[in-house]
Amino acid sequence: MEFKRVVVLTGAGISAESGIRTFRDQNGLWEDHPVEDVATPEGFQRNPNLVYQFYNMRRAQLLDASVVPNAAHQILAEFEAEHIARGGHFTLITQNVDNLHQRAGNQRIIAMHGQLQSALCSVSGLSIPWTNDLTAEHHCQCCETPSSLRPDIVWFGEVPYQLDDCFEVVSKADLFVSIGTSGKVYPAAGFMQVAQESGAETVELNLEKTSSAFDQGYYGPATEVVVDFFSRLMQR
Ligand code: NAD
Numbered sequence: 001m002e003f004k005r006v007v008v009l010t011g012a013g014i015s016a017e018s019g020i021r022t023f024r025d026q027n028g029l030w031e032d033h034p035v036e037d038v039a040t041p042e043g044f045q046r047n048p049n050l051v052y053q054f055y056n057m058r059r060a061q062l063l064d065a066s067v068v069p070n071a072a073h074q075i076l077a078e079f080e081a082e083h084i085a086r087g088g089h090f091t092l093i094t095q096n097v098d099n100l101h102q103r104a105g106n107q108r109i110i111a112m113h114g115q116l117q118s119a120l121c122s123v124s125g126l127s128i129p130w131t132n133d134l135t136a137e138h139h140c141q142c143c144e145t146p147s148s149l150r151p152d153i154v155w156f157g158e159v160p161y162q163l164d165d166c167f168e169v170v171s172k173a174d175l176f177v178s179i180g181t182s183g184k185v186y187p188a189a190g191f192m193q194v195a196q197e198s199g200a201e202t203v204e205l206n207l208e209k210t211s212s213a214f215d216q217g218y219y220g221p222a223t224e225v226v227v228d229f230f231s232r233l234m235q236r
Contacts, residue, residue: 002236003175003201005089008076009191013180013206014222015098017070020061023182031058040156048136055151056133059116062099063131069104072179072226077105079230091169095181095188097153112160112188118152127152163187173200177229180222183210205229 012022023030030038031054037043038054061067069077080090084107093110094101099117101109114120119130121140124147128140139146154160166188170176176195183189192213196202204214205225218225 007173010094011181069100072222073104075230114153119149120152123147171198176200177203179205
């Protein structure tokens with residue numbers, strides 16, 4: 001079958017081989033911090049400095065010369081260019097807040113959980129490009145009275161960016177590929193079912209199986225299974 005409308009959902013696993021740790025270890029911690037402390041609005045209210053500091057470290061990591069897009073990021077960019085050139089539709093929905101898909105060259109990206117290299121005005125909701133440390137002392141230039149800025153990350157309990165667009169493309173997909181995501185964070189975790197109910201072929205590419213509901217699954221490091229899968233798709 002020739003797939004016209006391809007949607008890829010990525011999670012932290014695709015960036016693991018670029019040196020960025022995934023979200024949950026076995027104790028439910030993110031880089032050794034309880035999720036409630038660093039990824040909720042309540043955690044930010046309780047201890048803003050800890051939260052600024054946490055994302056400053058993640059943001060600084062993106063400037064490290066050793067953190068670069070890996071072969072899995074690269075093949076997705078190649079696939080997008082080729083698929084679009086052939087008249088297909090492609091959307092990459094990422095839960096990742098790193099910038100590796102952007103750096104690899106993908107164009108149609110929905111960064112549904114925000115981005116590390118961006119700050120958010122807490123009053124206007126404007127996203128502002130930001131590559132350095134962010135602190136409580138920084139203020140926006142968009143409001144009449146400069147307002148405080150926070151990391152531009154969608155925390156638990158907040159609504160992801162472009163959620164309507166996500167559901168729209170997922171429900172129209174004829175191929176839905178989930179890469180390196182544990183499928184535990186909603187609403188992204190529900191996209192596979194929406195795609196399947198709308199008639200898409202669903203594929204999981206991961207280090208290990210997260211669900212038996214996918215139509216196909218290929219398991220191993222992203223730099224192997226993602227490259228294999230999309231190379232084969234491009235050869236069709
Ligand atoms: P997760 O940590 O819950 O799951 C990671 C998944 O990746 C697991 O299923 C694991 O088996 C798989 N995996 C690990 N190494 C892999 C590899 N080398 N190749 C293929 N698969 C591999 O991550 P999630 O599902 O994305 O949810 C975490 C949330 O945390 C996201 O919403 C994101 O906002 C945030 N986060 C982002 C980053 C990032 O931007 N790189 C990193 C950590 C957390």
